[in-house]
Amino acid sequence: MSAQRRFVRRTVLAVTASVAALTLAACGGDGDGKASSGSRTTTGTGGHNAADVSFSKEMIQHHRQAVEMAGLAAGHASSAQVKSLATKIEGAQAPEIRTMSGWLTSWGEQVPEDMSGMDHAMSSATPGMMSEADMGKLEKASGTGFDALFLTMMVEHHEGAVDMARTEKADGKYRPATELAAGVITAQSAEIAQMDKMLGKS
Incomplete structure (x- = not known):
């Protein structure tokens, strides 16, 4: 049972990390809405x-x-x-x-x-x-x-x-x-x- 809980926890953590990575990628890696050139963009x-x-x-x-x-x-x-x-x-x-x-x-x-x-x-x-x-x-x-x-x-x-x-x-x-x-x-x-x-x- 303990091993099963550890497996479930590792799976949840992996999914969470993947979602976070995708979210950052979608935002262009910049949380204030600025593009890499420094100019603001709007979706x-x-x-x-x-x-x-x-x-x-x-x-x-x-x-x-x-x-x-x-x-x-x-x-x-x-x-x-x-x-x-x-x-x-x-x-x-x-x-x-x-x-x-x-x-x-x-x-x-x-x-x-x-x-x-x-x-x-x-x-x-x-x-x-x-x-x-x-x-x-x-x-x-x-x-x-x-x-x-x-x-x-x-x-x-x-x-x-x-x-x-x-x-x-x-x-x-x-x-x-x-x-x-x-x-x-x-x-x-x-x-x-x-x-x-x-x-x-x-």
């Missing part, structure tokens, strides 16, 4: 690269300015269509800011400070970003004047976002980021067409 999404980081940081700032512009519509716009569009833009882009901020944090990258309303380097370096002077004009406008300026500026802003998203689709590696970029292209291209129509361009 089913693959790793990320420098293009993903740049896209996330720049698009966060780009989206923040769009949300700031959209926030002015409620008190300045005269058109119900403009107000509705602004609400839609804010509702779509604010959650994306949180999503991209989460990616940067998980990658050990710094989330950019909120520079809304400030004239900083990104205004000229990032496609479609408005300058401080542009934002000042929009803040001072009202009624139909605001409507026309808002739509004109937002078309340019969206066109910049679409350009950035196309670059991410081409150069990015992190699947959720390239999928978000694809969504930006689809949604904002449709909104550009809508705004052009509202401006009488089509």
Whole structure:
């Protein structure tokens, strides 16, 4: 009986060791989710690269300015269509800011400070970003004047976002980021067409 117990115990220990070895192998031998290269990976999404980081940081700032512009519509716009569009833009882009901020944090990258309303380097370096002077004009406008300026500026802003998203689709590696970029292209291209129509361009 004693010999049988020893046999059973050795068998259990062997099975346990095998399971542990398989588990470690499945995890790539690194318990913190890092690949051997040192870059973080997420199951089913693959790793990320420098293009993903740049896209996330720049698009966060780009989206923040769009949300700031959209926030002015409620008190300045005269058109119900403009107000509705602004609400839609804010509702779509604010959650994306949180999503991209989460990616940067998980990658050990710094989330950019909120520079809304400030004239900083990104205004000229990032496609479609408005300058401080542009934002000042929009803040001072009202009624139909605001409507026309808002739509004109937002078309340019969206066109910049679409350009950035196309670059991410081409150069990015992190699947959720390239999928978000694809969504930006689809949604904002449709909104550009809508705004052009509202401006009488089509």
